Amino acid sequence: MVADHRFGYTETARGHLATLFYPMQYIANFPVKAGQWLSTNLSSRVHLISANEKLKEENLLLRVLLQKYQDLETENERLRGLLGSSQKANERVLVAEVLSVDLDPFTRKMLINKGHKHGVFEGQPVIDAHGIMGQVLHVNPFSSIIILITDPSHAVPVQVVRTGLRTVAVGMGAVNRLDLLYLPNASGIEEGDVLVTSGLGGQFPPGYPIGKIAAINPDIGRSYAQVHAIPMALLERNREVLLIWQTEKKKTEEVNTE
16 A cells, blocks of 8 residues: 555556446446436426416517507597597587497497487587598487488488589498489589588588599489499498587577577
């Protein structure tokens, strides 16, 4: 031992013995190493799966929130459009929310969340940011029924902006169609002509957009042509509508009351 300690006579033998026994040490230590490796990899896999599921949930939540933000942005644009329409009207206005649309295929009506308690009255004009939608048909304490200009029982006096020609636009029950009555075959109107309320009858204030001429079919066997128009208002696609009070009508009522 002293000779080996001082002169290292057995160092070579120890090296050979260590080399000889290394496979046995590796085999003995393999289960521990394998367990540590499996534990580390399994833990990482579980962590990755958990993180992936969490990211999927967060992604889904963010997509839902994005859809809501887009809906809010669209709603804000609609409300700004209504505000702009009310400023042009220069009359008393009230924004109402559409609660439901009548599913009867032969009528065009909708329910709004404003009624007697809000000053709504029968025959009151209803508009959106693009033009006339219709008028109030029935009034309840907290809701009202609107009849749209496309309803078969609805008619509104209109005027062609380009020519000044007056006629009547009636609903046909279709979602997006109006028919113009009593227009001669040689009336001079053209496709694309804009229609506005004429103010005749006192039901609607003059100058509000109604629609555009979409088709003109002269009828040789009759004195009047078949003329179709497309409403400018979005009608059954609106979530909010605008109720208007005609200033002149209000003043007239006040004078009659006095």
